[in-house]
Structures are given as C-alpha cells and as structure tokens.
Amino acid sequence: MEIFVIDNHSCDESIQWIRNRLRDDPQVRIIESPLNRGYAGGNAMGIRRARGTYLLIINPDNALQPGALEKMVALMETNPDIGIVAPKLLHEDGTVRDSVRRFPSPIDVLLKRSFLQRIFPGRVRRYLALDEDANRQRDVDWAVGACLLIRQGLYEELGGFDERFFLFFEDMDLCRRCWQTGKRVVYLPSAVATDRKTRLSEGGALSLLLKRAGREHLKSAVRYFWKWRKGR
Numbered sequence: 001m002e003i004f005v006i007d008n009h010s011c012d013e014s015i016q017w018i019r020n021r022l023r024d025d026p027q028v029r030i031i032e033s034p035l036n037r038g039y040a041g042g043n044a045m046g047i048r049r050a051r052g053t054y055l056l057i058i059n060p061d062n063a064l065q066p067g068a069l070e071k072m073v074a075l076m077e078t079n080p081d082i083g084i085v086a087p088k089l090l091h092e093d094g095t096v097r098d099s100v101r102r103f104p105s106p107i108d109v110l111l112k113r114s115f116l117q118r119i120f121p122g123r124v125r126r127y128l129a130l131d132e133d134a135n136r137q138r139d140v141d142w143a144v145g146a147c148l149l150i151r152q153g154l155y156e157e158l159g160g161f162d163e164r165f166f167l168f169f170e171d172m173d174l175c176r177r178c179w180q181t182g183k184r185v186v187y188l189p190s191a192v193a194t195d196r197k198t199r200l201s202e203g204g205a206l207s208l209l210l211k212r213a214g215r216e217h218l219k220s221a222v223r224y225f226w227k228w229r230k231g232r
Helices: 014-022 038-047 068-078 106-112 121-127 152-158 170-180 205-209 212-227
Strands: 003-007 028-032 054-058 062-064 082-091 147-151 184-195
Touching (some): 014 028, 054 068, 054 152, 068 082, 068 147, 068 184, 082 170, 106 121, 147 152, 147 170, 152 170, 170 184, 170 212
Parallel strands (some): 003 028
Antiparallel strands (some): 054 147, 062 184, 082 147
C-alpha cells in the first residue's frame, strides 16, 4: 500500500506536525505544493505518483472504519463493471450524510441554496436522494469526493479530475464521465467512513457569496453546467 499525504499550500503548522509523525513510515510519501491547486489539482499531485490497482481518495477530515477499505476493494474485485465505489459517510453524531446523489439540473442547485427549497421540498429530496434507503447498496449517479475508491486504469482513461474545477463539482464531473465509459458508480453502505467536518459549501446563496469557498462553489456550478449543457 502507498499513502500519499498532500499539503496543498497550508498556512498553519499542520505539515510540520505530519512530518514529525510520519517521516519514518516507509509507506507514506509527503508531497508539498508551493501553491493551492484546489481539490482536483491537489489530489492529482499524489495520484500521478501512485502505482496501485486502486486509488482511495479521502479527505483529511474523513476516516474509514475498520474493514471498510477491504469491503470496497472486494466489491471491485468481483464486479469488473464497477468503476467507482463510495462508502456510507456518517457525521460525528452518527447521522448519515447525503453523500450520494442524483445528477442535478441548475434549478435543483438553486432550490437547494434558497428559501425555495421549502416550497419544493420533494424536488430537493430527490436531488439529494433522501428518498432512498441509506442502508441499501445501489448504483448512484454520483458520490461526493470526500471518500471514493476508483480503479487506477479507469482514472487514467478518464484523464483524471478536471482541474479546471478548483473546488466542488469535480467529483460529480468524474462520476458522470465514469458512467459514459459504461462503468458503474456504486454506493456500498456496509463500508462506513466518518466525516468530521462541516461542509464548506453549506449555506444559502447569499452566505455562499460572502465566503471564498462559496464563490468557488458557484463558479464551479456554472462551469459544470456549461460543460454538460448538451449532456455530452
């Protein structure tokens, strides 16, 4: 197993903390970026160096529970038509995060970010797949990039994450391209990961505009819908 820790131009002492604890581990390689390359670009720095059959992409505020990775790999091994596997993500309080969703329209994204979701709650629930059983293994349109297992060969075939997405929507875009190749994206709830942090994209449209992460979310939304405007 290879472990790549990417420091995406952090501004605190986290990289020194990591060096002190992991520098003697032969499985771990620490990669530092001289600038913030965003989610897609930061992950790509490690992925380009990886040589394994599978790639586990996981955020630093997520942790797989014991046995989860083995279950994800086993599903891949026995189902060659699966390209991406996503575990169930739990918040620290044990509630399930809406981490596997349907492909949205621009209206779905707008509704989720405004008071209009109170008027059209059913449509928002459908986009977030809240009408599905969180304990049922199933094919999904896309899964958030907080924790994903993907075949290395497929990742290379797809050309990896589209690095034009600085933050957000790159996971949705990757899953959409995965489906285009004929490979499936599967949600595996028996594999569980804990998500320890509040999402950067939380909040309504106005509050998003006041935060850099929020502005990046809106920029990426525009880029995504323009890229897929004809369903290509």
